[in-house]
Amino acid sequence: YEKVGADCAREGVDYPRYLLRLCELERIDRERRTMERRIRLARFPVTKSLDTFDFMAMPTLNKSLVLELTRCEWIDKRENVIALGPSGVGKTHTALALGLAACQKGHSVAFTTAAALVHELMEARDEKRLRALQKQLTNVK
Template structure:
């Protein structure tokens, strides 16, 4: 039997075992829920069900928070704070459909083109947040930052590892393509990143450049 099972108060032992089992929500809530169930005449199976449901909900919340931190968003934004009325040319229904993340399952890509101040980054951030909430891994970066990371990794002989990491993420968001001039080598590495992810994962790119001017960057 586990050490301490036959000695100590039940509360102390229960706290110890729940910590060992990594059930912090059950530890925090079991006494309060027990009193509520006793008051309401709830039987033991339903009492246990309530506790487990609370643990699962809290665990999912913590998991989503970890995905959001790992994504390295410059700010956490959702469509709840996006003013669709300010950009009447944007297809709201399409954007909200994309927030359901079906395109990630299909390994499709999104390109958001438009002038500065038209909400491209906000949309990209909101789609990234939706992906985190749906269980997908996300990485957010600007094109200039990503190129710098790739160049540094090449110089430090860890480029293949970085490229594998970029291939593995389910959604890569590359913001501000075309805002900062790229070196020829940097542009080649960025193009290679897009190529490696093609049909393997989804990529969102935002840019102020029309397609015909992309040859000046890539």
């Protein structure tokens, strides 16, 4: 607040506008921290976006569809996205990028592999906490 106060005093900004600037900065900081928390809770192995994806290396991948999916309308419609293909075609990179886009748009995300999910479900069943895990997974957008 001191730096903003000094800037406002130097610029001759009145007190209500000073308070408005402080509130705006606080809101921006809270949104940033909330997004960072969503990304951390998603448990991405690495953070990747489509900015680093080489669509030229995968000409069969529908670029416009992938870019449309980053708008995350499929989440609001409660639809699924399934990526199929051989190893090395960009399924994980695309999934990570879609997850990151969802976090940035305010959605909760849980990143896992099919094998890890099956393992976690089996462990939860054995430890009699399957319902709790199912409830936790249900709360993820």
